Amino acid sequence: MAGMQEIRGHIHSVQETKKITNAMYLISSNNLRKARKQLSDVKPYFEKIETTITDILHRSPDLPHLFLDQRRSNPEERKVGYMVITGDKGLAGAYNHNVLKMAEEAKAKTPHCRLFLVGQVGVAWLRERKIPIEMEFEYTAQSPTMHRAREISRFLVEEYRQGRLDELQVIYTDMVTPLRLEPRAVKLLPLDRDVFPWKPRGKSDVVQTVSYVPSETAVLSALAPYYVTGMIFSTLVESYCSEQQARMSAMDASTKNAGDLLRQLNLEYNRARQAAITQEITEVVGGAQAGER
Helix, strand or coil, rough: CCHHHHHHHHHHHHHHHHHHHHHHHHHHHHHHHHHHHHHHHCCCHHHHHHHHHHHHHHHCCCCCCCCCCCCCCCCCCCCCEEEEECCCCCCCCCCHHHHHHHHHHHHCCCCCEEEEEECCCHHHHHCCCCCCCEEEEECCCCCCCCCHHHHHHHHHHHHHHHCCCCCCEEEEEEEEEEEEEEEEEEEEEECHHCCEEEEEEECCCCCCCCCCCCHHHHHHHHHHHHHHHHHHHHHHHHHHHHHHHHHHHHHHHHHHHHHHHHHHHHHHHHHHHHHHHHHHHHHHHHHHHHHHH
């Protein structure tokens, strides 16, 4: 059995660790709440953009456009860009691992693949495996803002415009429920009509006439980059929320484990103290008996 002083030191160490994990849980909880509010504030704006794009795509099914272009039908020739969103630090369970595993699988099945990374964990992981990174978007994972999403979108859309990308996808973590975090891959460009389900408004017997000025092509050209910006911002915030939720779960489990360990250590300490008291009494009694002889 360990000595009393050693057990006291262990108890103090576990108590300090428990304070840290509990504080990290509270910080992640606050960050999650702020991020959710940030996303809900801009959601109506991008929902309106998505509704307009849906209307154009389904009212003009034969509309030729750069953002609808399937440039290379052969998968072996398509240049696909993957924007991979990870965190800047660990202590979040399997959050980073699941996303990076999906990114590795995507790269394995895509001959012409370019990786655009968000998050230092993903950058370090890929560099360790000597996997080339096309672009690293720093200072984004821990502070997803509309301004940063707009900068990333502007760069990636331009890559698509110039033909350096035939397809753009984002790999991120979706928080389906607080207990269910799923890595997902979503195609941003080219726009796919199947992603925009048609929901006609009004009564079925009323035919709505919609005209776009100056043209459907011009309106789509203006709105598509905003749609990409909204999707990137949404995935950044969703990934950030998932990271905070994963860290909350990990820190909550760590705090509970620390509590269980403290109870066990206190029991061991009490046993050691009782043994020391018993030993001292035994020595006193033994000394008294020896003096009487």
